Amino acid sequence: MLIPHPLLGLRDAQEFSYLGDASLLLRPDGMAENAAETFFPYVYLRENPAGLHRELWFHEQGDRSWLVVTRNTVTHEILGAELAGDVVARNRASRDGGDLA
Amino acid sequence: MPDLEPITALGSNAPRSLSSGSLTLEENAALALASVSLRRNAPKPSPFGLDLPGPGGWTGSQGVSAFWTGPGQWMIEGHHRADSDFAVEVATSCPGCSVTEQTDGFAAFEIRSSMGEKPILRLMEKLVNIDASRLSAGSATRTGLEHMSVFVIRRAPDRVAVLGMRSAAGSIWHALEVAILRLNAAAA
């Protein structure tokens, strides 16, 4: 698989290490009253879709960026990649708006 | 005082070198390195007058050069300055940036071709999973080489440098040596 790095162009997936579902960017507040209830699904539960999946890849043998890659888990087709930092900034900007869109 | 003698990353008193066919491989023990990282919202500095390059770029002039290592991060190379306190010089010319001494963290290997770029391209095709023809002179990128993380710098059409972890210097040398010898054996 080749991952279209937003800064460096197409790069071999071998240079990356894989973390998993991009919902891991939405870390709950560890200081909140209900932290135990919110951290259980955050840490352990996954949607595990057959089809489009937004997921975190780390460019370990590269520029050390975290990317959010959109990939089809049935065909391995990669539809796009963006810097996770950009996704987080966008989430912050529209925090009231909600999720990862 | 005990009589201490400096040794190179490969463990000898003098840098190792190898010549085979049109290619020369040389351990570059004199390369000083310092990394520069921007603080949040800080302006881009220009150490030693260098215009720091964008993603995937390398630039050099007058004994110093720089390559992009990540967003807001560069590595500065001081040629023939490994025995100096290079990081302090870099820090002075990069006010407000985070500068870290890197000289002893890496081992550098320079590969030259006496027959233009073709042998360099063929060697890179054997060694790294990057499109060699697009890594033109003035490019630098980090990638994997036999499971080791390395920087590959195309200093000129007929010159490429490989920078890797100093602790893996022997393995990197072995990988480069084997690839060069096999390439020339296949060509012969």
Place this chain on the structure above:
Amino acid sequence: MRYSAFRVLQEALRGHKGWRPLWRDPEPQAAYDTVIVGGGGHGLATAYYLANTFKQSRIAVLEKGWLGSGNIGRNTTIIRSNYLLPGNEPFYEFSMKLWENLEQEFNFNAMVSQRGVVNLFHTDGQRDAYRRRGNAAILAGADAELLERDALRAMIPFLNFDNARFPVKGGLLQRRGGTARHDGVAWGYARGADRAGVDLIQNCEVTGFRIENGTVKGVETSRGFIGAKKVGVAVAGSTSRVMAQAGMGQLPIESHVLQAFVSEGLKPTIPGVITFGAGHFYISQSDKGGLVFGGDIDGYNSYAQRGNLPTVEDVAEGGMAVMPMIGRARLLRMWGGIMDMSMDGSPIIDRTPIDGLYLNSGWCYGGFKATPASGYAFAHLLATDRPHETAGAYRLDRFQRGTVIDEKGAGAQPNLH
């Protein structure tokens, strides 16, 4: 269908025209007491024990493709019980005991071959860890022997003992471990279940669950609605897809692809199963002579039954590091299967919050060796509503309760288990 030497002779003379299918191909009935979703190794074993051992009746197995078309038909056939943790080891040893009696039990040749499994170690620290795991296995009634270098060299002289990076210092041997004929296991269980009256319904995909007031009433399928008092789901890599139809779309499971490989047939060279401890590589030789081997999962979520080349390269490098002699063997075939990787690397055999719906999943890439015990324990749960004594730790809620069974200590990172 029964086999005998006389029958083989008779059929040889009649042009082999008298052989009949091993099981019926029944139309689904309107309702069953128990419906098992998934006609793979675990589903078929569950149906077999449910009917034969727990004397239940009105049972159906629903399979979207053909019986044994998933991971039971695409693994590296290794059986062993050399685990460390108390939640795991008794279960896998129970499975090993079932393997040892399997062919007598269902009267079918599953080619169970206890040719030994040896895990190589390459450092002193790894020797200590293996010794500990061997001791844990012995405490649970299994067998384990720690072989030092010389004893190992006498047994497997062709290993690369003096590899500069990964010198072989010894190995942990389980003599009772070995291999089994994967398809034969599925066929034996299928025939045994069919004979006991279980309806094995192929080309029947579950498309939904009928749930009323928190109780399951049956399943919608590509062949119509089938009523059921109890539904057991054993669908490995498809777990999330199937359970999402019951409203349980969030599970501690990720699906990952694991590749396996077989070489051209060679003369007998490899005596048992050998695993490389410094990378991830395991190999045995089939009775036909092919080297059967594999390594890590590819490492990213996948529902494609094929992997990518970097993992092929990694597996080949592991093989070359431990036994360079296989370097000139040609690869014949490679394939991929979808693994239900759980968040702690251990399986789940439990009830669900929906009454009458039961889950058997999370086998990661160790499901083949567990087939008999998984089927037995799941049948026990379905029949009695209580977990089998060796499977009590495999609870669905253990992640929330903090009682994970993390054999590798890798944490909630499925691609590292």
